[in-house]
Amino acid sequence: MPRTILHADLDAFYASVEQLDHPELRGKPVVVGGSADTRGVVAAASYEARKFGVHSAMPMREALRRCPYAVRVSPRFDRYRELSHQVMEIFRSLTPLVEPLSLDEAYLDVSAISACTDEGEALARQLKVTVKEATGLVVSVGVGTNKSVAKIASDRGKPDGLLVVRFGEEARFLAPLPIRSLWGIGPKGEARLAKIGIRSIGELAAADPDRIQTTFGSWGPALIAMARGIDEREVQPVRERKSVGAERTFPRDLPDGPELRTALANIAREVAERLASQGVETREIGLKLRYASFKTIARQMTLAQPTDDAEQIARSAELLLTRVAKSTDRFRLLGIHCGRLEPRHQGDEQASLWEAETPAPAP
DNA sequence: TCTGGGGTCCTAGGACCC
């Protein structure tokens, strides 16, 4: 029994929110991101700006060179989160099987309420209208029998898209598309496949599985299956967060010194706040450093006891920093990442003192 | 004044244990 999966993706989300909230920006090229003189990059570009070749992840300096009359806006993530929640709730009013991928994207498994992709199309149409009426935002939707196909369909339909790939038509739909359209194939994967003569998804579907497995290891079989339009992954409404982190690129490179150490303490505080807001503690503290040369390294340590304390996180990160930093080094980025998250231990100060001095009791 | 910030997942090597 084929499933009916929707992939919904808000068009140029951050930029659209800015145009929504600031009517004077409508119809104009809008670029959301950090300023050019703080080494900012583009987080989102309106379609008017994209005409000039501006796209996300592009350095802001380059974006403004390509499109000098673009309006640059600093991101307002709280506002984007608010609207994102509103849209996700609309999705959930259709089905509880909603898997958000980011603020602007989600999978919906609507198999229970639509027997085929054509019924899925009707749902998708209705969804687009509801989102537009409730928020003013435009959502592109792809309809297919699995996640991979639905996602590629929503990509192909943009902007304001609604593309349906019917049961049985998956392989034919995918075959002419470049392998880069597949989730997980980036520049490196594309280059590796090009080396063995594979450029389209159809060529990958027809490739020798052993050869692909040699190039992609354990991922090979799933990759070929996806190229053939097969993807059994379920829509997962609940996913556990695995890590929490914060990092900062400085407007100018810093040597190890008071300024860098202060930045580290501030980042530690941010991370601690995020841990607390998620109700978790960490047992793994990682330091990320990017040198002026852009070379990036990471160092991490495992803690004997989980923590969400800013001071302790700062101390651990500082220890790692002291181990690697040389006096001649200049850093452009510093980050702290926490992994091995555990639910915060319900207890008062007394309990945590006790915990610190005695081995944790068996659960 | 090229190159953000939030993540996930995978690989690979070394330590250590039995």
Add this chain to the structure above:
DNA sequence: TCTGGGGTCCTAGGACCC
């Protein structure tokens, strides 16, 4: 005198996504 193998944990790095 030469040198196992399986399993787990830890660490570092990299590809990729939005």
